[in-house]
Amino acid sequence: MPTVTLKDVAKVAGVSYATVSRAISGSPEISEETRRRILKLCKEMGYTPNSVARSMVKRHTEIMGLIVPSLNNPFMSELTAHLEIYARTRGYNLMVCNSSYDYDLEKEVFSLLVGRQVDGIIMIPVGHESYEPLNALTSQVPTVFISENMKDYPENYVSVDNHRGMQIATEYLYSLGHRSILYFGARSDSKTHQLRLDGYLSTCEKLSIEPHVLRSSYTRSSREVGYAMGGEYFSRPHQETAILCAADMLAIGVMQAAFEAGVRIPKDVSLMGFDNISFSALPQIDLTTVNQPFQQMAIASVDMLLDRIKNPRSEHAKLILPPSLIVRKSCRALGK
Amino acid sequence: MPTVTLKDVAKVAGVSYATVSRAISGSPEISEETRRRILKLCKEMGYTPNSVARSMVKRHTEIMGLIVPSLNNPFMSELTAHLEIYARTRGYNLMVCNSSYDYDLEKEVFSLLVGRQVDGIIMIPVGHESYEPLNALTSQVPTVFISENMKDYPENYVSVDNHRGMQIATEYLYSLGHRSILYFGARSDSKTHQLRLDGYLSTCEKLSIEPHVLRSSYTRSSREVGYAMGGEYFSRPHQETAILCAADMLAIGVMQAAFEAGVRIPKDVSLMGFDNISFSALPQIDLTTVNQPFQQMAIASVDMLLDRIKNPRSEHAKLILPPSLIVRKSCRALGK
DNA sequence: TACAATAACGGAAACGTTTACAATAACGCT
DNA sequence: AGCGTTATTGTAAACGTTTCCGTTATTGTA
Numbered sequence: 201m202p203t204v205t206l207k208d209v210a211k212v213a214g215v216s217y218a219t220v221s222r223a224i225s226g227s228p229e230i231s232e233e234t235r236r237r238i239l240k241l242c243k244e245m246g247y248t249p250n251s252v253a254r255s256m257v258k259r260h261t262e263i264m265g266l267i268v269p270s271l272n273n274p275f276m277s278e279l280t281a282h283l284e285i286y287a288r289t290r291g292y293n294l295m296v297c298n299s300s301y302d303y304d305l306e307k308e309v310f311s312l313l314v315g316r317q318v319d320g321i322i323m324i325p326v327g328h329e330s331y332e333p334l335n336a337l338t339s340q341v342p343t344v345f346i347s348e349n350m351k352d353y354p355e356n357y358v359s360v361d362n363h364r365g366m367q368i369a370t371e372y373l374y375s376l377g378h379r380s381i382l383y384f385g386a387r388s389d390s391k392t393h394q395l396r397l398d399g400y401l402s403t404c405e406k407l408s409i410e411p412h413v414l415r416s417s418y419t420r421s422s423r424e425v426g427y428a429m430g431g432e433y434f435s436r437p438h439q440e441t442a443i444l445c446a447a448d449m450l451a452i453g454v455m456q457a458a459f460e461a462g463v464r465i466p467k468d469v470s471l472m473g474f475d476n477i478s479f480s481a482l483p484q485i486d487l488t489t490v491n492q493p494f495q496q497m498a499i500a501s502v503d504m505l506l507d508r509i510k511n512p513r514s515e516h517a518k519l520i521l522p523p524s525l526i527v528r529k530s531c532r533a534l535g536k
Numbered sequence: 537m538p539t540v541t542l543k544d545v546a547k548v549a550g551v552s553y554a555t556v557s558r559a560i561s562g563s564p565e566i567s568e569e570t571r572r573r574i575l576k577l578c579k580e581m582g583y584t585p586n587s588v589a590r591s592m593v594k595r596h597t598e599i600m601g602l603i604v605p606s607l608n609n610p611f612m613s614e615l616t617a618h619l620e621i622y623a624r625t626r627g628y629n630l631m632v633c634n635s636s637y638d639y640d641l642e643k644e645v646f647s648l649l650v651g652r653q654v655d656g657i658i659m660i661p662v663g664h665e666s667y668e669p670l671n672a673l674t675s676q677v678p679t680v681f682i683s684e685n686m687k688d689y690p691e692n693y694v695s696v697d698n699h700r701g702m703q704i705a706t707e708y709l710y711s712l713g714h715r716s717i718l719y720f721g722a723r724s725d726s727k728t729h730q731l732r733l734d735g736y737l738s739t740c741e742k743l744s745i746e747p748h749v750l751r752s753s754y755t756r757s758s759r760e761v762g763y764a765m766g767g768e769y770f771s772r773p774h775q776e777t778a779i780l781c782a783a784d785m786l787a788i789g790v791m792q793a794a795f796e797a798g799v800r801i802p803k804d805v806s807l808m809g810f811d812n813i814s815f816s817a818l819p820q821i822d823l824t825t826v827n828q829p830f831q832q833m834a835i836a837s838v839d840m841l842l843d844r845i846k847n848p849r850s851e852h853a854k855l856i857l858p859p860s861l862i863v864r865k866s867c868r869a870l871g872k
Numbered sequence: 873t874a875c876a877a878t879a880a881c882g883g884a885a886a887c888g889t890t891t892a893c894a895a896t897a898a899c900g901c902t
Numbered sequence: 903a904g905c906g907t908t909a910t911t912g913t914a915a916a917c918g919t920t921t922c923c924g925t926t927a928t929t930g931t932a
Contacts, residue, residue, distance in 0.1 A: 253888035277613035589918035
């Protein structure tokens with residue numbers, strides 16, 4: 201409890217505390233002999249540098265803020281794990297905040313984090329129509345988004361190629377013989393979902409098949425939403441042979457609704473997701489989906505942020521990672 | 537980028553910066569008039585208090601450290617979410633670290649966090665035989681564990697009553713007519729798993745049925761481990777009518793193995809888990825299990841930590857929350 | 873009117889570091 | 903011997919707050 205400081209060490213070492221500081225910081229302007237002596241003393245006295253004091257003078261904290269809408273969603277938590285682990289290898293700790301899918305809360309925690317003097321912020325934004333209101337915030341501290349961003353407000357972000365991903369998915373379904381494909385999406389106020397929808401729509405056009413879109417009034421792609429949408433859909437007459445969901449969680453909810461409605465997957469209807477969260481690999485779920493390269497995204501995000509911290513005045517950066525198809529058992533080929 | 541400080545505000549307000557400080561901190565020794573004037577000015581100038589500087593003089597950071605073995609496990613991530621949200625309502629931010637189930641890494645990040653001057657640490661420990669090696673660490677900063685702790689080294693912790701939970705589970709299976717119950721557990725070097733096993737064992741004895749225990753050589757209760765254990769089990773002759781798993785993730789893995797081995801749940805064998813992670817409610821899984829009250833545990837943990845921060849010299853505290861039975865569809869009653 | 877009490881504010885120290893600058897010592901060179 | 907270098911160390915300022923203490927102005931009281 202009685203924390204030992206630089207001064208304490210200096211006192212018993214009989215040197216000035218600048219010397220002690222130099223010993224620990226690995227400064228060259230100190231003799232090897234005294235360095236060893238002091239380092240040994242530090243160990244003995246149980247000295248740990250106070251990084252708050254250090255941050256005070258160095259003007260940076262070596263802390264990154266992370267804002268996520270939720271941690272219950274495996275997509276977020278898996279990403280968070282990668283983020284934290286990689287950031288730590290680069291000497292940064294993560295201060296994590298839930299925005300709970302709340303737009304105001306998101307802004308609030310953002311400000312909170314800049315007050316905390318984080319060196320930068322990584323943010324998985326809740327769905328926004330526009331990023332404009334965030335600009336006042338992001339000008340305060342280097343920020344990178346994980347997810348697409350509005351074109352009219354270029355910012356730094358890394359993302360999977362959502363448009364391409366849905367194209368891949370749609371084409372896959374088409375190649376299986378499906379001509380009537382229903383798209384299940386959340387409300388499109390998020391750029392991510394807009395791009396996914398566009399990917400589907402444009403591919404339909406290219407393939408000359410008619411698009412069918414069902415969009416939830418909710419903005420979140422949760423299991424509950426998928427369950428509700430699926431329930432309603434299956435309770436009415438329907439003729440689509442495949443359902444393409446904007447997110448795995450949605451698909452898992454749909455699967456649940458299908459199960460309860462007695463429609464079998466993939467026998468009666470094929471089902472695809474997007475994200476490739478770990479649970480979609482469960483044999484009971486076994487969802488064919490589009491992969492997001494989580495770890496790559498995490499690494500790219502912190503690298504990008506690091507870059508912007510070093511070089512805040514640089515051009516806005518973006519990195520769009522390629523998605524890939526993960527074939528499992530939730531889709532079947534249509535006999536003619 | 538040119539951050540505005542107290543002094544800047546003071547300068548344009550024409551007061552000393554002590555006055556500005558008083559205005560924001562809500563000190564009584566300032567006139568309402570100047571306070572309003574200064575607060576308005578702060579808004580205009582976009583001043584945000586530097587909490588690093590504040591921490592420097594106040595000697596606390598209002599930051600809690602959180603150490604978890606993993607975030608991929610829904611048990612951890614759900615808990616983490618609750619922890620963060622509740623801590624924030626109490627004015628604390630969370631610095632999250634993965635120990636990656638690595639004993640040495642756990643100690644390393646612990647030290648890292650105390651260097652960061654966190655006011656306290658909440659820790660979900662990787663399984664330990666003994667907490668003794670941690671004592672050197674926990675003496676440095678108030679710590680509360682989530683999970684049972686060694687009896688010989690009393691520490692602060694909150695936990696679900698693991699013993700009682702397994703007792704409930706075993707009795708439930710018994711009440712369904714099962715007399716031959718297999719216990720699937722991870723290697724027992726964690727107190728949690730020890731207590732769960734004991735709960736099973738003692739209940740077997742009470743009920744006069746013979747216990748059957750299969751323990752993994754791995755310490756983690758992951759889906760992969762459950763899958764491997766289940767695969768091996770189902771590939772040999774077996775006669776147990778029910779399998780009781782030490783954790784939901786384990787059970788989900790077993791379920792996968794059962795599926796592939798052609799054994800149907802609950803028709804051929806009943807299956808129970810422990811934890812009640814959100815995914816166990818999926819209709820495709822629908823696992824009967826024992827509930828851990830996540831939110832209660834989260835709230836209790838930060839309250840307990842807050843308490844110890846205020847009062848470091850107090851008695852060690854512990855809180856054991858009652859588990860409850862969650863009946864779903866993975867167990868069936870045995871006809872005689 | 874004089875004086876004590878109080879309200880409002882300013883000055884300055886302190887928190888534990890880093891670092892620019894100054895100081896000293898040791899050394900090599902001419 | 904004197905001087906410039908260099909290596910090593912010390913001194914002190916700075917980072918942005920909070921807070922103790924002192925000062926001034928204002929008010930109330932006798």
